[in-house]
Each structure stands twice: as structure tokens, then as C-alpha cells.
Amino acid sequence: MWKRAIFAAIVVSLMGAAAYASFFVAPTERTMGTLQRIFYFHAAAAWAGMTAFSVTFVANLLYVWRRQPRWDSLGVSSAEVGLAFITTVLITGPIWAKPAWGIYWTWDARLTSTFVLWLLYICYLLLRTLIEEPDRRALLSALFGIFSFLDVPLVFGAIRWFRTQHPAPVIMGDPNAGLNPVMKATFFFSVLAMHVLMVFLIMERNRLEKLRFEVDVIRHELEVA
């Protein structure tokens, strides 16, 4: 209990510090002004979301290999948390893009593959709701998760190679391209804060899943008795 409270306090202070740094410490960008500050949330959330999906992939593989319920529980937890982060990315992106590019959405490789990624993990969660039996649900959704994860680089590659007319994403193109050191520090601090938040959320969600599992077991025992 205390451990969780302390962890939560750390998450809140890190996120607060990241927010402070991105609003007041990082210098204002020359061409885009204050607008550029959304980048500290947008890109950091994207990195955290991708990490969460990588955790899902590893958990899926481990489930198929070891068949322990905890890997299934970790898989669904990290997929849900990753989805929350990627949703943030898909919402903050257009908020930034409208004033910067003049349009909310462009079908560039990064945007489109993030969107397809988002769809695939929505389907992963949807699939889980449609299979009753816990073992089968765990196995089949893990396999679908593995296929989805393999698909993502292919989606990105296909859009990159064949839909080449996209406007070059100047800012997101390369984070290190002549970036001001304070901006860089702020950015990596935000990435760190987002990752800590992600780990916290996954742990909480995982705990919930375990409790749910225990309730299911108890309910099943009661029904049998």
C-alpha cells in the first residue's frame, strides 16, 4: 500500500516537473513559438506508447511460450496503457498540426502507421472481449498481438516507400537535428516522466487484472460448490 502511494507521488511530481519544464524552462521555439511546447507531451507520449506495445509483444511471446496467466495479464495491461498513450498522441498531433502545417491530418508514414497500430490494438482488445474461455482468450489474443506487432514495421515501410508525396515532418524528422540543449534536456525529461507514468499505469492495471482473475476463481468455486 505504502509502496504504491510513494510510487504515485513520484509519478505526480515527475509529471509536474516535466510540465513545468516544458512550459517555463525550455526556450520558446523561433518559428513556431509556444505551439512547439506540445511536442514535449506529444513525442514523449508516443515513445512511452511504443514502449508499452513492445512490452505487450514480449508478454504475448512469453505467454505462448510459458502459458502463465501473469503474462496474459501483463499483455492486456500494457496494451490498454499503450492505447491510452497513442490516443493522446493522435489527439495532440492534430492540435499541433493545424497551426503548424495548416491541416489537422496528413497521410504521412508516421501518422498513418500510428493510426493503423492504434486500430490493431483496438482489435486486440476487442478480440479479448469476444472469447469467453480464459485460456483460449489468452492464447489467441497473444497470437493476434504477435501478428499485429510484426505487421507494424511493414505498414510503416509500405507507406514510406510507396506514398512518398508526404510533406516532410521537419520537427519530428530528427529530434537531434540542431536541437537547443535545454529543449533536448526537457524533451528527454518528459520522455522519462511519461515512461514512469506508463510503468505505474501498467502496474496498477495489472493489479486490477489479477484481482479480477482471483474474483473469477472464487466465483467459479462458489458455482461449483
Added chain:
Amino acid sequence: MSLLANTGVLLGKELKTEFRSRELLTTTIIFVIIVLVLFSFTFDPLSDEARRFGSGLLWLAFLFAASLMLQPCFLREQTNDTLSALRLSVSDPFAIFLAKLAANTLFLMVMELLLLPVFAVMYSVTVLGVLPWLVLVFFLGSLGVSIAGTALSSISAQARMRELLLPLLLLPMLTPILIASTEVTAALLDRSPYVLWKGIGFLVAFDIVFLTALWLFGEYLLEE
């Protein structure tokens, strides 16, 4: 090679089941014709636009048709629980997948090649000069669709709302196939074969990645 021998026998069984009734082929062919006709109302099919959109429409229609066609692939085995029998009769469950995906590729190819002339006439594109290349693209595209589709249809067959579920699982996953096949087909119909090899290489890569994944994880998809 017992894998190939098993696959051959199972493929024969798949083909026999389908050609006894020809249900899948007839329904999907009619479906694609309907889609092509309906698409034609959304823009002028004889304009220059049509040449740009045409290949995309064609592939979109093929993918929708495939998501219908792949539906019964494993569902059919459930009515009499023939899947357990299949699993018992082969040493490597990959043979079941290989046979099913070969049959599905074949059905898709038949459907696509029968509809190509219809498309060419309706949308006024010339296909004869590039026919061998088109056949290659159709083959690689259909193979990719069948590999992913056979794997996912074995998942959706074990869930509720299975008829609705397969297109949801399959279509987002086929995005790379749609993009690459559309680009190659468009380039072929435009007679500017500069993206050709890139596209064909990409389709081959997709097929290899998914076939390897199916080979590695296929047996778990069929677990009781």
C-alpha cells in the same frame, strides 16, 4: 517429405469441397462485380481519374471479397468437428494451414483473373500487354492475403461474432498488401514500371514474414 505429402492430400480435399458446390467462388465474384459497379457511381469511371483510382478500387474490392471468402475456411470444420480429425491425421499442423492457404490463394487468383477482364472493360484500361506481370502481382498479393487471412480466420472461428470479427482483424493487417499491390498495379496500368521491383520485393517480404510467423505459431492457433 511428409509435410508436402500431407499438404497435397489436404489441398485436394479443400479443392474437392469447394468445387463440389462452387459456393465461395460464385458469391465472391458476384460481390466484387457489385462493388465495382457501385464504385463507378462515385466518380466518372472513364475519366483519367479512373486510371489513378482504378487499381486501388480493384484491390479494395479484392480485399473485401477475401474477408468474406476466408470466413468459412475454419468455420466449415466446426459443424462436424472435422478439425480434430484433421489435427489427428497430420504429423505437422502446419500442413493444415499450408493446404488451406494454398486453396485460398488459388480461389482468390481464380476470382481475380475472372474479374480482370470485367474491370478492364468497365473502367477502360488495357491489360493485355502487362498481363504476365499482373498475374505475378495478383499471385503475390493473394498469397499474402491468404497467409494472414487463414491464420486470422482460425482465430475468429473460435470467438463470438465470428462473421463480423474476421474483417476487423484482417483488413487493418492487410494495409501493407493493399498499398504495395495498388502501387504496382497502378504503375503497370500506367506503363511506368519504375516502382515495379520495389513493390514486388515488398510483397515477397510480406509473404515471407507472415509465412514464417504462421510456421512458428500455427500449431498454437489450432490448440484445443
